[in-house]
Amino acid sequence: MQSRHGGPYRLGILGGGQLGRMLALAAAPLGIRTIVLDPGGVSSPAGQVCPGSLTGSFTDPAAIRDLASIVDVLTVEIEHVDAVALSCAASSSGIQVHPSPSTISLIQDKLLQKEAMAKHGVPMGKFKGVDSEAELLVAAKVCGEQIRYCINRKSYAMYVLERFSPHTHTHTHTHTHTNL
DSSP states (O other), X not given: OBOTTSSXXXXXXXXXXXHHHHHHHHHGGGTOEEEEEETTGGGSTTGGGSTTOEESOTTOHHHHHHHHTTOSEEEESSSOSOHHHHHHHHHHHTOEEXXXXXXXXXXXXXXXXXXXXXXXXXXXXOOOOOSSHHHHHHHHHHXXXXXXXXXXXXXXXXXXXXXOOTTTOOXXXXXXXXXX
């Protein structure tokens, strides 16, 4: 594949973690050059195998524009990017983004993601959006003794509400992941 910039085709990756590294290593035998945008730059796991990677935040609109201006297509290896900035950078550079910024926005909100999956018939357990601890306790009464809940956005946090007693309203929380 030939790049619009001349030379090998260039894939831009927002995020330089282990997934980005695996993607870069898989792209190399295909003749695709990868350039990563990550706060760790060339020191990030992906940056270590991607010469010329950029140091910067994958939520910084200017850094995303800089990356978009030197690649042929953009992708992400982490969902915590600025999807609006990604869309604007891709439009101004005339390049494609996969997955699309609208898909990234959808998966950034776990409730919207579950609603979309349910709408398309994907089997899953019961779920309900709640905005307060009081609503969470009502949901616990409906769903049973143990429920899992998570923060909708900017988090991989998962909590477990255990030993809920509808009579005493006592409950314990088990934190299983950390917020970003």
